[in-house]
Amino acid sequence: MQPPGEETLVERARRGDLAAFEALVLAYQSLAFRTAFVIAGDAADAEEAAQDAFVKAHRALGRFRRGEPFRPWLLTIVANEARNRRRTRGRRAGLALRAAAEPQATAEDPEEAALATERRERLLTAVERLRDDDRDILACRYFLELSEDETAAALGIARGTVKSRAHRALARLQEELR
C-alpha cells in the first residue's frame, strides 16, 4: 500500500489527526532544524525554534490553504522563529567548517589541500561578515539549497526579489573577499 501523500497528511492533520501531523514532523524535522540552525547559529536555539515552529504550524493549520505545498509554508514559520531567537540573543555564533577528513588514497597534494581549506575558511568568514539579510539569502540559496519560492517564503520576501537580492549579496560577498 502506498504511504499517504503530503496533501492527505495535511488534510488529516487539519481534521485533528495527530498521527498524520507527526508524519509531517518526521518528514520535515531535519530541514526545519538545519534552516533554523543556519539562521540562528546555535544548536539549542535551532532545536527550540524548530519545535516551536511545528507547534505553531499545527495551531495554524486551519489557515493553511488547501493544495498549497506544505514545505515553504512551514519554512516561513521556522525561519521566523529562528530570526526571533537570533534577535533576542543579540548576536549569532558563526558557522564553522567540519574538521578536515582523513586523507584518502586519492587525496590531492597536501599543500593544495591546505590552500583549498584556507580559501573555504576565508569564504565562510566573508559570508559571516555580511549583513544578516545578505547572509540569510546566500545561506538559503546555497547552503540549504532552497528553491526561489522556498527562499521567498523563508525570508518573507516576494519571489521576484529573491534573484535581485541574491545577486546583490553575491556582489557584496565579492567585495568582502577582495
Add this chain to the structure above:
Amino acid sequence: MTELELELRDLAARLDLPPSPSLAGAVRARLARRRRRRRVLVLALATCVAALAVALVVPGSRASLLRFFHLRGASVTLIDRLPQLTPRRSLGTPIPFGKVPFRLLLPSGQRPERVYAGDGGYWLRYPGLLLFEYESAAGATILKKAAAGTDVEYVRVRGEPGIWIGARHALYLPGGPPRVAGHVLIWQHRLLTLRLEAAVGRERALAIARSVR
C-alpha cells in the same frame, strides 16, 4: 552558475552542522498537552453553563437568581427563597478505603471512619465532619442554592479557589432531590474538588482544609 556560487555550494557540503535532533516526540507531547488543556477549559465552560442552566430550571426553585459563585465542579447560587428540602438520605455504598480509584486527600492525614461511594464521588465520614471528594475534571458537578443574605464568599485554600457557605442551604447532587446542608467549604485541589461539611466556623473550616494532604 558563477565560480563564487559554485564555491558556496562546495562550502555547504563542508559545513559543520550539528546532527538533526528528533523533534517528533517533543512536538507530540506538547500538542497532546495543549489538547488536554483545551478539553478541560471547554469542560469547565460547559459545566459553568450547565450549572447556570440547572440553577434556572430545577423544579421548585422558581425564585429569582440573585448571585452566582462558581468553581470547577461546583457552583452556588443565591436565590430569594429556598425550595422545599428533604433530609439527607444515605451517603452511598460503603467501600473499603483502599478501593477508591484515586488517592483520597485526608484532613491532617487521618483516615475516616467510613468511606462511601456515591453521587459521582466519595464521601469520607469523620466524627462531626463529612468530606466529599470527586474528580471535577471528569465532569461531575454539584450545585448549591442559598437564600439571599447567606454568608457566601470566595476563599483560597493553599492558593486554590474555594467557596465558603456559612449557613443552611440546599444541595443538589446529580439525579437527586435537593437536600439540606449546613456550613460547607468547597475548594479545588488539582483535578479534585473537595467539599467539607461540619458545624464549624469559616476559620476552623479553612484550617481543616489546609491540613488536607
